[in-house]
Amino acid sequence: MDNAPLIALRINHKTLTLKQLLQRLRIDASLAAISRCKDDLTIECWAESLGLTADTAALQTAVTRFRRANGLLTSAQASQWLTNHGMELEDLASLFRPQVLKESIAQHLVSDDEVKRYFLECAHQYDxxxxxxxxxxxxxxxxxxxxxxxxxxxxxxxxxxxxxxxxxxxxxxxxxxxxxxxxxxxxxxxxxxxxxxxxxxxxxxxxxxxxxxxxxxxPAELSEEIAVDIRQQIFQYKLEDYQRTLNIQEEVWRLGEG
CATH class of the missing domain: 3.10.50.40 (Chitinase A; domain 3)
Structure with missing residues (x-):
């Protein structure tokens, strides 16, 4: 009997299983959008190619923020929530890993000079x-x-x-x-x-x-808040360029075949 997990999305050697997709759907439908899943797996691939790993403290902060937002203030509440959603703590952490990696990649690949040039070209957007x-x-x-x-x-x-x-x-x-x-x-x-x-x-x-x-x-000034916004915009352009170099297989559309 084949107990291999069903794959919903495959990008190069990174995969998202059907179980993981359903976990995302139970939490928030937007997390299960194929475009979001593709971006998350792309970020995982990209970080690996750059030799970047998710900062443990930043990952813990993201999980803690989620717990507070959802009223999971005690270990018992968090444990019950995970059980209700068919998840382990590592499953929850994996949801936030791409976001933490995204910030690391953006800092690594988007220079301050790029941010300043973008601002000078598009400052009127921030007036x-x-x-x-x-x-x-x-x-x-x-x-x-x-x-x-x-x-x-x-x-x-x-x-x-x-x-x-x-x-x-x-x-x-x-x-x-x-x-x-x-x-x-x-x-x-x-x-x-x-x-x-x-x-x-x-x-x-x-x-x-x-x-x-x-x-x-x-009139627009290059504040820290605007710099963060610009860095994320530039990152998104770079992410889309990188994503086009990858082998993406959306297996989710074939799961019901056969």
Whole structure:
């Protein structure tokens, strides 16, 4: 009798068994997506080729974070959860190993100079503005409110009274921090080329006519948070390039054959 585990995915000599796939599915369906599984096995292959191993402390931190997020605060709770999901502690750790390895590979292969060059090329993506808005259903009303603000009426008071955007009207139209991608191209160009205190519009967006008050502008700076985001983006490009060099067999689609 053949007791060999059924293979769901094979990349070079690395495999993901059907049991492991089902374990992922029981925890979170997104973990069982074939694209996620392919990325995880690719990372395992890549780390091995680079001679990198998962840092034990980082792996333990990831497991501990998961336990806290799922209320598994005691050994008994964790043990029962593992039993319910048909898993051992090592099975759980293996889920987080690719993420830990991913961070190690990114640090190893993505240089600070690459991060800086990417930022200089794409800094506008990280610009932020603080705005307030008034949304109306008719252009004429928006134009009238524009004139009233220009004549000295309080923008925020008018937003509370006239704006049809329920989410922002109560706060005087305050929409908070936004990026270019949050606005239409026309609105983004106007807002990010304006100065603090500028009144702009009306702009048509999603069948509404919008007035925008620019409360503050925050040109992008290469903060630690942005550097981490950029490093991960560059890593993803490199991962996709590396993945194309591998022998990938998606056995999961053939498990029901025969």
């Amino acid at each position: 932020r503005a603080e705005i307030s808005t008034i949304a109306t259903d008719e252009y004429g009303i928006a134009q009238e409110l524009l004139f009233r603000v220009e004549e000295g009426s309080d923008f925020h008071a008018l937003a509370r009274e006239y704006s049809s955007d329920a989410e922002t009207a109560k706060s005087g139209g305050y929409a908070g921090l936004i990026g270019r991608a949050d606005l239409s191209p026309e609105m983004a160009a106007a807002v990010f080329n304006a100065t603090k205190g500028s009144l702009l519009g009306p702009f048509e967006q999603r069948r509404k006519y919008n007035l925008v008050l620019v409360e503050a502008l925050y």
